[in-house]
Structure formats: C-alpha cells, structure tokens
Amino acid sequence: MNPKWWKESIVYQIYPISFMDSNGDGKGDLRGIISKLDYLQELGVDVIWVCPIYKSPNHDNGYDISDYCDIMKEFGTMDDFDRLLQNMHARGMKLMMDLVLNHTSHEHPWFVESRASKDNPKRDFYIWRKGKNGGPPNNWESYFSGSVWELDPQTDEYYLHLYSKYQPDLNWDNPAVIDKLHEMVHWWLKKGVDGFRFDAIAHIVKKEGYPDAHNPSGATTVRAYDMFSNLENVHTLLQNLYDKVLFHYDIMTVGETSGLGPEQALDYVGDGRRELNMTFQFEHMNLDAASPGSGRWDVVPWKLTDLKQIISNWQTVLHGRGWNANYLCNHDQPRSVSRFGNDLYYRIPSAKMLATFIHMLEGTPYIYQGEEIGMTNIALESIDDYRDVETLNYYEEKRQQGVPEEEIMSAIHRKSRDNARTPMQWEDAHEGGFTTGTPWLRVNSNYAEINAANAVKDPDSIYHYYKKLIELRKKHKVIVYGEYGLLLPDHPEIYAYIRTLEDQRLLVILNFFDKEPVFELPADMKQGGMQLLLSNYQAPKNDDLTQLKLRPYEARIYLQQLEGK
Template sequence: MNPKWWKESIAYQIYPISFMDSNGDGKGDLRGVLSKLDYLQDLGVDVIWICPIYKSPNHDNGYDISDYCDIMKEFGTMDDFDLLLREMHTRGMKLMMDLVLNHTSHEHPWFVESRSSKDNPKRDYYIWKKGKNGGPPNNWESYFSGSVWELDPRTDEYYLHLYSRFQPDLNWENPAVIDKLHEMVQWWLKKGVDGFRFDAIAHIVKAEGYPDALNPGGTPTVRAYDMFSNLEHVHTLLQNLHDQVLYYYDIMTVGETSGLGPEQALDYVGDGRRELNMTFQFEHMNLDAASPGSGKWDVVPWKLTDLKKIISNWQTVLHDRGWNANYLCNHDQPRSVSRFGNDLYYRIPSAKMLATFIHMLEGTPYIYQGEEIGMTNVAFESIDDYRDVETLNYYEEKRTAGVPEADIMAAIHTKSRDNARTPMQWDDGEDGGFTTGVPWIRVNSNSREINVANAVKDPDSIYNYYKKLIQLRKQHQVIVYGEYGLLLEEHPEIYAYTRTLEDQRLLVILNFYEHDPVFELPEEFQAAEKLELLVSNYPAAKEDDLRSLKLRPYEARVYLQHLSGKA
C-alpha cells in the first residue's frame, strides 16, 4: 500500500489571474487567493496547485517566465507570496508551484544575452541552428501552430520554441543550464514550498541531430511528437534532479507528460524510479479528437466504452507500482461538465456524477477552480473577447484558409482554453464578484445563477456534494488505496467499478447519460452482506431493488460492503 501524504490529499488547481482580484485591476492576484483560503479549507482541500506566478511578460499567461525568483507584478510581491505560504501552512494546507523547465520567456536575461551574439557565453543556454535550404532547420511544428523555429535576424540563426515564439526552449544538453535550474528549484524548496507541477517536462530532450519528422509513408507528420516527447534521456535528467535536489524534501511532484500510456508512465512514477510521484496523462483528453493526428479542434462524439478502457488501463497498470493523478478539467481543457456531462438540462446531477467518478478512483484527485460549483464553458460571439494565444492563432490560421467564421467559432466554443479561464464566479453581483474593475477576460453570463455564494448556502449544491466526497475519502482508506476492478465493460451508458482493500469493497455505479438504463447487480454482491449507501447524487428510495436498479439521468451511487461481515 505504501502510504504517503500526497496519496491521501485532495489537490485544488488555481489559475491565479482568474481566481480573485483584490485590488480592482481586473486580474486575480496573490492577496485574492489569500482572501479565499478559508473557503478552500472549508471545502476540504489539502494541496493548492497554483499556476505560474513568476515574473513574466504574459504572452502565455505566465508560462513564459522572465525571472524564476520574482513575482509577476500583476499578482503582487514576494512578501505577498511569503504571507500566502505562511497562511496556508497555518491552516494545514500545502502549496505546489507550477514550474516551467522546458522554456523561458524571450525576455529572460539568459535569452537576451543568448541572442545578442553567437559568441555570447549564454548562447548555448538555448537551441540555435542554421537554416536549411532557405528555410527552418527542420519540419517540426509548434504546439501553437507553425514552425518550431524562429529566425533571429541579428545573428541569422533560428532558435527553437515548441510553444510560442515568445517561449524559447532551454538547452538541457548544457550542464550550466542544468546547474542553474537545480539552484532555482532548491531556492523555492528552501522557502518552504511543498512541491512542483513540472510543466511540459516530457519535452526537455529533443531528438539527436534534429532530423525531419516522417510518418511511415515518408511524408511529413502534422506534429513531430516523437521527436521531442518522452525521450529516454529525460529520465536521466529527472533522476539527477531528484537525487541532487528533490530527495532532501518531503514534497509532492507531478509531471505534465502527454503522449504516453501507463506502462511508459511507470518510467516516470514507478516505485524506485527516483523521478516523480505522479504524472498527468492525456489519453482521456483525446477521446473527442477525430483522429490521433487531427489536433484538438476537430471534434467528434466520444464513447463511454473508450473512456472505460483508458481509465481501467491506468488504474490497473499503476496499482501497487506507481500512482495516478486523476482529473477531468484544468486550465488547458474545456469545463468538465460541458465536455463529459450535460450543462444544459442536467448540469447539477452530471457535475456530481463526474465528481463521484474522479474521487472514487485510485489516485490523487484534482479539482480545477470552479469545478466544485459546476462552472461551464463559455461561448463568446466575437473573437475579440478571447485571450488565449492558441485560440487566436487557430482563428487566424483558419480564417486565412477560408474556413467559414461560424465553423471556426463553433470549434472555439467547444475546445478553447479560455473556457476554463473565465473568472471564478463568487456571487451574483456584477462580474461574479471577481473584481471591482474591468475583468481581463469577460465573466461567463451565467454567473448570476452559478456562483459560490449560492452553492455554499444550498445543502444540495454541487459544492456541498464535493465536500461530502472529500470527507468520505478521508474517512475510508479503501477509497484511497483500494484495488480497482471494472464491471460491465461493454455497457454503453453505465460505468461501474469496484475498489477493494482487505475486508472492504466499494461499488461505484455511474450513469453517464440522460437515459435510464438498468443496472444488474453482480451475483457476488447479491449473496453478500447488505450494502451501505455512502453517497448518491439523488435521494435513494427505500424500495430500491439493487438486483435490478433503474438509474436516473446521470445518477451516481457508491456503496460500501464489509466482506468479512463486520460492520
């Protein structure tokens, strides 16, 4: 079982610019977070993961860092940070920083020096190459569209950026870069932070020689994931970081590692690997992609049987060998109730069902800000109301290609990262109580109905249901450490699974749709002791017959069974 505090914790992700504004400038800040710590403590949160708050020109909302050891002025000061950390620790909560080690801002002093001349001592802090055949060094495509290479006229060479041109990639082949990054990580740990979410960590190593990417047919791929994702040397670098820095602190670490399955994830999180505690996997985030190479914007309906297959594989492979990080939404993904539930007619029951799903799995559950009150996607009519660089690039690319405006906006309404970045909805006042100024991005128009103030006072709210799930997880070790077992593998609407630990077993029953399918209780449960209902998102009728249970739309039920017959 190998108990660890981070396995038993509930994590809550804060996207600070959209969380709470304390000074009326329209942007969330550290003192805004400070003002809501009691709310998060009441919810039951143990760990707060806060997205980048470092000094940054903000071309990618803080993921372009210009000074690792300073705070972005819009968020406050280092004194504000120190106060926030103290107040969190006073409440028994921990802070996990979001740290970008793959790239910096183009305004970072290292890059300013690096691009100044070919013989600058920091030239090799970044990846520079000469062009080829009058163009970029190779055909790799950026995550934000276009080439990964940007020509710098000053030295007539290209620098590599897997993301925007304002985010040049660091050169992890340079020992001086590694030393600087290790020093910086240790600096934060000495300040008392409790862990790191390592952004884009799977990309710190690139294919040797930077060759063109070719698919099996010999033509260029759309994106060259295999040329800069999860390469073998990443593990050597992470083991060095662990052995030289992380090992000496009792912290929580999670890596953003796209493009891998659970067996490959064990290379990062397997017991004894000396790398990370857990990783964020992306397989279930690609369920609605038309094809593996089509990109996020080409959306098709997803299938529950595919979700079962993915989640069951991760739950089974990592059990007793590694640890899962479970989530349905974050700052880069659409709102979970809009994507996997029904935000029109069954928003409340479907949001509760999805919460039950995540919190009853083995692994650390992550709540994204607003998920606990059922915040939804937004559908701004004009592209002028969007702020995300990826979304704006997509819009311009498709407009240039002649795609109809309505089709472009439909894709944006479904998959834009701004869906998760609209301000937190605190009350039914103007701009959802987020700010007294003009918000940096518009607040969702449904904030008068969907907000924290309404949710906290309503005993049947999504928020209070989350509180119940969190309390149950702290009361029952079977929810944390129990072994997962899938039931009804091929059922198209019901997701049912068990969790078993010693003499206790959970039965989790989830209806993922608005229909009313019948759940047939397996024989192994029918002959056993009476099942105790731990939680449900609907009132349970006394006459319910579990041997043949007709489920209501998006219904969720969790039962506890004592296998030994002991209460």
C-alpha cells in the same frame, strides 16, 4: 499499500489571473487568493496548486517566465507570496508551485544574452541552428501551430520553441543550464513550498540531430511529437534532479507528460524510479479527437466504453507500482460538465456524477477552480473577446485556409482553453464578485445562477457534494488505496467499478447519460449487505441492486463488508 501524504490529499488548482482580484485591476492576484483560503479550507482540500506566478511578459498567461525568482507584478510581490504560504501552512494546507523547466520567456536575461551574439557565454543556454535550404532547420510543428523554429535576424540563426515564439526552449544538453535550474528549484524549496507541478517536462529532451519528421503529406510543418516527447534521456535528467535536490524534501511532484500510456508512465512514477510521484496522462483528454494527432479542434462524439478502457488500464497497471493523478478539467481543457456531462438540463446531477467518478478512483483527485460549483464553458461571440494564444493562432490559421467563420467559432466554443479561464464566479454581483473593475477576460453571463455564494448556502449544491466526497475519502482507506475492478465493460451508459482493500469493498455506480438504464449487481457480489454512503439524488427510489433503474446522471457509492476476511 505504501501510505504517503500526497496519496491521501485532494488538490485544488488555481489559475491565479482568474481566481480573485483584490485591487480592482481586473486580474486575479495573490492577495485575492489569500482572501479565499477559508473557502478552500472549508471545502476540505489539502493542497493548492497555483499556476505560474513568476515574473513574465504574459504572452502565454505566465508560462513564459522571465525571472524564476520574482513575482509577476500583476499578482503582487514576494512579500505577498510569503504571506500566502504562511497563511496556507497555518490552515494545514500545502502549496504546490507550477514550474516550467522546458522553456523561458524571450525576455529572460539568459535569452537576451543568448541572442546577443553567436559567441555569447549564454548562447548555448538555448537551441540555435542554421537554416536549411532557405528555411527552418527541420519540419517540426509547434504546439501552437507553425514551425518550432523562429529566425532571429540579429545572428541569422533559428531558435527552437515548442510553444510560442515568445517561449524559447532551454538547452538541457548544457550542464550549466541544469545547474542553474537545480539551484532555482532548491531556492523555492528552502522557502517552504510543498511541491511542484512540472509543466511540459516530457519535452526537455529533443531527438539527437534534430532530423526531419516523416512527412507523407508534404505539408510545410509536421506534428512530430515523437521527436521531442518522453525520450529516454528525460529520465536520466529527472533522476539527477531528484537525487541532487528533490530527495532532500518531503514534497509532492507531478509531471505533465502527454503522449504516453501507463506502462511508459511507470518510467516516471514507478516505485524506486527516483523521478516523480505522479503524472498527468492525456489519453482520456483525446477521447473526442477525430483521429490520433488531430489536435483539440477536430472533434467527434466520445464513447463511454473508450473512457472505461483508458481509465481501467491506468488504474490496473499502476496499482501497487505507481500512482495516478485523476482529473477531468484544468486550465488547458474545456469545463468538465460541458464536455462530459450536461450543462443545460442536468448540470447539477451530472457535475456531481463526474465528481464521484474522479474522487472514487485510485489516485490523487484534482479539482479545477469552479469545478466544485459546476462552472460551464462560455461561447463568446467575437474572436476579439478571446485571449488564449492557441485559440487566436487557430483562428488566424483557419481564416487563411478559407474555413467559414461560423465553423471556426463553433470549434472554439467547444474547445478553447479560455472556456476554463473565465473568472471565478463568487457571487451574484458586479462581474460575479471577481473584480470591482473590468475583468481581463469576460465573466460567464450565468454567474447570477452559478456562483460560490449560492453554492455555500445551498446544502444540496455541487459544492456541498464535493465536501461529502472529500470527507468520505478521508474516512475510508479503501477509497484511497483499494484495488480497482471494472464492472460491465461493454455497457454504453453505465460506468460501474469496485475498489477492494482487505475486508472492505466499495461499489461505485455511475450513469453517464440522460437515459434510465438498469444496473444489475453481479451474482458474486450479492452476499453481504451494501451500505449506501452517498448519492447525487435525494432518497433513492429503489435500493434493490439486482434491478436498479438509474435516473439521468445518477451516481451511487456503496460500502460492503466482505465476509470471511
């Protein structure tokens, strides 16, 4: 079982610019977070993951860091940070920082020096190459579209950026870079932070020689993720970071590692690997992609059987060998109730059902801010109302290709990262209670109905349902450590699974759609009573599990004591 505190924790993710504004400038800040710690403590969360708060020009909402050891002025000061950490620890909660080690801001002093001249001592802190045939060094495509290479006129060479041109990639082949980053990580740990979410960590190593990617289409740039994702030397570098820095602290670490399956994930999180506690996997986030590598914008309807296959594979492969990080939404993904549930007629039951799904799996559950009150996607009318750099780049690219405006905006309404970044809806008041000023991004107009104040007052709300799930997880070890088993793998509407630990078995029944399918308990599970722990509907009409007609988006959790064990 190998118990660990981070396995038994519930994590709440805060996107600080959108969480709570304390000074009326329209942007969330550290003092705003402090003011809501009682709310989070009451919810029952153990760890708060805060997205980047470092000094930054904010071209990618803080993921472009210009000083790793200072705080972005919009968020406050280092004194505010120290107060936040102290207040969290006083409440028994832990703080996980979001740390970007793949790249910095173009305004970071290292890069300012690096681009100053070809013989500058910091030149090799970044990846510089001469052009080829009058163009970039190779044909790799950025995550934010266009080439990964940007020509710098000052030295007539290109620098590499896997994300925006304002986020130059660090050169992890340079030992001096590694030493500086280790020193910085150690600095934060000495301050008392309790862990790190390592952003884009799978990309710190690039293919040796920077060769062109295979390009059957003849396009100018190619999605060449295999050239800079999960390459073997990433593990050597992470083990080095662990041995020299992380090993000395009892912390929580999670890596953002797209493009891998569970067997590959074990290279990062397998017991004894000396790398990370867990990784975020993205297979289920690609369920609605039209084709592999097609990106977030080209979507098709997703299938429950595909979700079952993906999740079951991760649950089975990692059991007893590594650890899962379970989520349906974050700052880079649409709202979970709008994507996997029904945000119109069945918003409340479907949000509760999705929460049941995530919190009853083996692995650490992650709650994204607003998920606990069922916040939804937003459909802004004009591209001028959007702030996400990826969304704006997509819009310009499609306009240049002649794609109709209506078609572009439809894709943006479904998948823009700004769906999850709208300000937190605290109450039915000016701008949802988020700010007394003008918010940096529009507040969803449904804040009068969907807000935390209403949710806290209503004992049948999504918020209180989350509290019950968290309480169950803290009470029953089978929910944390039990072995997963899938039932009804081919059923198109019901996702049912069991968790087994010693003499206890948990049964989770989930109806993922608005029809009323019938669940039939497998014959080998009919011996022994079933105790209903929680349901997202009041007073179940029928507890005969041999023929159980489920209501739209119904969720049920049962506990069974196994005989003879």
